[in-house]
Amino acid sequence: MVEPVSLQFYYLDKNKKMPRPKTINENLNAISSETMEYIHKCQLEEFLNESLDDFSYAVFNSTSVHASSSWPADAAVIYRLFNRIRKQASKFEKFGLKNISIKYPDKWLNKLSKLLFKINNTKGTSGNPKKEKVKPDYKQYLRVAHKMNEFYIRHIAKTGEIINTVKLKPSETLKLLSLYEHLEDDLLAVSAVLYYTEDRVFFDKKLPSSEKILSLSDTTVAFIKKGSRNSVIGYKPQLGMSQNGYVSTLIIEPGNGADSVYFTPLVKKHIDNTGVTPELVSADDGYSSASGRKDVLELGVKDVSFSGAVGKKILGEELWKVEKYAEARRNRSAVEALMFSLKYTVHFGRLRRRGIEAVKCEMFGKVIAYNYLHKIVKLENIERSAA
Secondary structure, three states, rough: OOOOOHHHHHHOOOOOOOOOOHHHHHHHOOOOHHHHHHHHHHHHHHHHHHOOOOOEEEEEEEEEEOOOOOOHHHHHHHHHHHHHHHHHHOOOHHHHHOOOOOHHHHHHHHHHHHHHHHHHOOOOOOOOHHHHOOOOHHHHHHHHHHHHHHHHHHHHHHHHHHHHOOOHHHHHHHHHHHHHHHHHHHOOOOOOHHHHHHHHHHHHHOHHHHHHOOOOOOOOEEEEEEOOOOOEEEEEEEEEEEEOOOOEEEEEEOOOOOHHHHHHHHHHHHHHHHHOOOOOEEEEEEHOOOHHHHHHOOOOOOOOOOOHHHHEEEOOOOHOOOHHHHHHOOOOHHHHHHHHHHHHHHOOOEEOOOOOOHHHHHHHHHHHHHHHHEEEEHHHHHHHHHH
């Protein structure tokens, strides 16, 4: 898309016109994550055959990436859910049913919008913090929201009673049932957010982020906190890097799982992707575990290096001082450089697509692009050195 000349020549050679960018993008988005992962695997096989890397060394790390979603605020989530419910509830007429009245919902949404503005723009002081100052506005906000929720529960239940009596084509029946199910899901979501918002604001009870609704557009995002870095709403991909800087492994799952859980799967994935059992693998302290090290050694890996205090305890003083392990710890800065390059070369740190399947496709696409860009740089450096 950035360099379309090659594509133009390709289509000219076949006496065809260059497709529109939107058409190309839609076709790219239709590729499954399994296919993208297979392309990545073929790419690594190509690098191995070209002797660009022997993949006998692997270093692993995780990073946080921003989802295609704004930072959530409970009051804003409630408002946006109701706004979506209001729009969906006005689509029943397409199926020969009566739409749910918008008279009261529009009035309530207007009230919620004004109160939300006040809540968001209230500033606290040292003597009167914001969480205390917003309580009167939150009380009104939740009262209106509960009223609106009860209204929709009542009317959507009535609609549900007559859905099966409507005579439609099978395809239209499926659309109607899907619309009704989405409305039910959103009403359940609103009820949950109302419940934990009330507990948080008035009773200082905090719900774990894993149990909260963090995004309306991407339900698989999680609250990611890594060390002292700023927290993000998004995903926590696990990556493996080879000696020459190619991304050999990528695992993306919903949630904010502990790095140690992924250590053995990462090594197995590296072996599966490259066909090579690495002689040495290196990971930071977050991956450290005696059981994980044992499992990886049983896979045929000769040396397993961890950084940090926990890693030192697992390895023991004697192994910790071995030069090979000390060198592996010193080389850990390379994986940090990889993370930087990924985020600022192929925009790995900010997602454009939503949902775990689409996110996997986007991330694998960026990894494949990065690996080829890295290959080009490597070859250019070799040519310059030869000259």
